[in-house]
Amino acid sequence: MLPRLEEVETDLIMRRKRAEEEQWLGEIEGIDLTLTFLRTKQAEAVRSRRRSAVDLGLPRPRTDRN
Template sequence: MLQVNPKMLPRLAELEADLLARRKRAEAEQWLGEIEGIDLTLTFLRTKQAEAARITQRAPVHLGLPRPLRRDQP
């Protein structure tokens, strides 16, 4: 599964606003199949938004630099 870069949060907000406008139009026109598809897309979009927001709250983990194994000689 793809991970959303937190820098994309403003773009995701734009997409959400567009989808909500499209949903409002679909309701006015009574396009039930379109409403269902938009709702599904909104669910996925909001999940990705929450995931990206969680990533911004996590502190990076420093793993250090790998070092070659030392073999002790007798």
């Protein structure tokens, strides 16, 4: 997932540069917003990668003790 997010980020940065050159202010604003969300997603992916799996065990049917 992280390599794909990096590709998307690179593409967005290139698109932002073009938008600046063309003075497309609305496009710049939209790209900046998307970059913010993308970078948040990247940080979440890095954090989740560091977490270890939790063993919850196998579910077992309940037995009535009445």
